[in-house]
Amino acid sequence: MTTRYRIHLSMQYKFDQPVAAGRQLLRLSPASIPGLQQVVSRRVTIRPKAHERRSFTDFFGTQVVEVVLPTGQTEINYDMLAEVICTGESDSFDLSAPLADLAGQIAVVTSLASGSPHHFLVPSPRVPLVRDIADFARDVTQGAVTAREAVVALGLALHEALAFDDQATDVDTPIDIAFGGRHGVCQDFSQIMISGLRSLGIPAAYVSGFLRTLPPPGQKKLQGADAMHAWVRAWTGGEAGWVDYDPTNACFANRDHVVIGYGRDYSDAAPVVGMLRMGGAQTSGHAVDVEEI
């Protein structure tokens, strides 16, 4: 069985003053990932028309659109429309390595391909090792024997400990601050979990994507109610490989999760890099619709 989605993302930036030309990198469209999802079509539309535009695939396999916008804009819009077939099944068996064996299993992977666990074991620009997070991770995974058990234990514990609060943090809030306040959004949940997993010796990656949200029973789904989302990918051994876990919702990633791309942390996978920051003079908004077809 497969599920087929039409995904529409619309982002808008408004400026009080006309802004100078900017070069930006957009990571907005889903990726084709063997065994997980297949992209049927994808298109990114930019208004005003970009002065320069090209696409490339980054190190981690994400489709990147590079644009240069003309000067003097007061409004910029990005629209992404894609059709994706999701084929992934989440494993219900635990084939992951015992925690005690994980280091040995990592060491025998002699690869630097983008899916190699080695990229995701050491601190990265946005995910330093934080003692408080490491202590927390160690405490809540005391009983875990396998890597997968540790992933679930940490994910559940973070889900309970952290309050979802989209006013408490912004995209640049460091993880130790977010963790200290015990609050944040999916980006904070994920990066805190990544830091915790790495402190346990479990390779962990950041996943950027879309989440389909289902309306409460009996209600009609609202337009734009879906969201850009982030979750975690953990490497749990040579046999089980990667498992995707969503700490914001305390579940393994499932058919409702559509992947844009992977990275060591948000800095590798940010949807938009290079947007001018102009203090209070800028407003932005985005809306996502993930529609099953």
Place this chain on the structure above:
Amino acid sequence: MSGDTLGSYRTLDGVPDEFMDDMGQIRPVWQRFASYLDGLSPSERAAHLARADQYLLDSGVFYRQYGRDQSAERPWPLSHIPLLIDEAEWRELTAGLFQRADLLEALMADLYGPNRLVADGKLPPELVAGNREWLRPMVGLHPRSGYFLHFLAFELGRGPDGKWWVLADRTQAPSGAGYALENRVATSRAFSELYARQNVYRLAGFFRSFRDTLTSLRSEKDGRVAILTPGPLNETYFEHAYIARYLGFNLVQGEDLAVDRGSLMVRTVSGLRPVDVLWRRLDGSYADPLELDHSSRLGTPGMVSALRAGGFTMVNALGSGVLETRAFMAFLPKLAESLTGRPLDLPNIATWWCGDPVAREAVQCTADRMILSPAMAWGLPIEADGAQVRAGELTPGDLAERLEREGRALVAQEAVTLSTTPALVDGTLQPRPFALRVFLARTASGWSILPGGFARIGASPDPAAINMQNGGSAADVWIVSRNPVREDSMLPSATPSDRRVTFGALPSRSADNLFWLGRYIERTEGVIRLLRSYHARLAETGDPDNPQLNAMLPLLTAHGVDPAQGIPEGLLSSIEAAIATAGQVRDRFSPDAWSALDDIQRTATRMATRVTPGDDAARACSKLLRKMAGITGLVHENMYRAMGWRFLSIGRLHERAMGMAQMLAVLSDPQAPEGALDLAIELGDSQLTHRRRFTVSTSRATVIDLLALDPLNPRSLRHQIDALREVIDSLPDANDHGALSPVAKAALRLYTALAVAEPEDMTPEVLLRLREEIGALSTLLTGAYL
């Protein structure tokens, strides 16, 4: 023996010495030098060494030293005695370094290409994947020139067995070659008689061929070669400016560059111009805030994209810093065999990566000789950075535990012992440990080596003390031939490649800085002139409430100057602004002009502490004015009349015109006190002319005529505007077949207004309006060119 220079020289126990063998005999390569030095009386020797110091002082050679909270420029610490190396030994060393350079190139190509070494188990993946210098966006990008590495440095030391070892590979953005040149000039001045007779290989040829190579890497004839610097706050900025001036390339910062349709461009006063080859002195991760370090403020958005498009050649390729990883030293000997087909001719310092159980065992067996340090470190093993631990100081149990727990993050290296070379310490030669930095450049015919280098000499017999930040010094390196060497001066010669470099378009940032430098110099001079008149009058009348003094106050406060202070803060800050601005364009600035600026700052700062208002201050100002005249001459009159000079001139004329308009508006006001017109003539430095042109005494009409409208008076407003218009007309796109640019039009309007004006038209209101219009020129200029 005339002095006791050599008599007391004793080598250190068990440490090989460059100068003297175990038997206490001076080595053959040094004999000529030794007898020359010995033949000098102490006063002769002092005079010789002073020549080197004077040279360094005059040319303003400095480096930046970082303290706890701040950094400061420090004079260059030259160790006067050069290190001498025999040609035959050098040749052997060179062959080993060329092999190593090829090895590093091959390693780089694998790390950013197929990654076979990791796949085959020859290099642990974590040392690459966990390495902050391995730049993922560069993986799979093939350099346009065909090579990743073009300019390398190696840090060498001589071990206890007398053999040379590589202590570190410098592949990121090696510094020191410019300092090596300055060391050479200084040292050859100190020992000029000997230098002329000793067969010492010259350095210029190396730089010339590297310059030719960079030039040949361009894809188009009109492409530019530029040197990318992090800017004046960098430790070795002096060298960046020096090399740029020496090779005749533009020195640019990240913000000077832009990427346009896959090409790298430099913002110039003539618009965007292509850069075809960029020699970077900036760490790779800072080069592009979009694809590399997002927090970088030193980079250029799109730099990686331009490389991906093959738009330019980067020297060295971004990501080359990964080769400096300390843990790689443990693998290079074996990798040499797989990548170059033979063992390393020149070994590197023995290194073990403690992630390997066999290595851990070896480290435990010889713990007393081992230093533990982070595997992911990029500095020199001799630069103690606080992270080193002597393995022998841990108990065997603690060591075993630590290796087991943290082994993958650790390397062990044999404690470095360095040979010694003579340095002058309190008038006698003493053996001091040293490390030698040598430089390789890729040319059309393969690697070439700078025949010399840069020796870092320890402040004490402890090898850890060679770091310059810790008091070490630097010495020239002489490669001595047994036969006469080709004379090859560092001064411009007549070889074909040395023909006049055509000046590329002036980078906008340089133009901006030159414009402001002109303004600050002129402003400083104007303020001193005002202060002098003020204090001279104060001395004459002894009355601080004198109406003439009061009339001058608004002119002074306009520049933030409080005349109650003898040499006011406002003046010092104007000088400081001039120096800071000059520092931004050091590559376009003669050393003489630099030291003149430096001199006036020191003089003014000294005066500020003791000069009192009145006669004392007036005389101090006269002295400063004379020094200013020197600066003006050096900066302005000796500068090549290219585009940079035009912007400097515009700044100067602009400031002077603004100052004159304001001064006249204030002092020719009918309400101004008696004597104000004479004061205006004095401030305008035009007493003699006035007396000659108008036999009558000063009247408003004569003063306005002379200071505002007379085109022949070099201080008049009219003269500044005429000159401004002329220079502005010569700027790019100012006059396109009669169609004037906005700034050229504005200059023409001002010119016309003054040309047709009569003295009685020039009321204070008109003068102030003119001043505003002159001010608006600056905005127009900035919009068009800067």
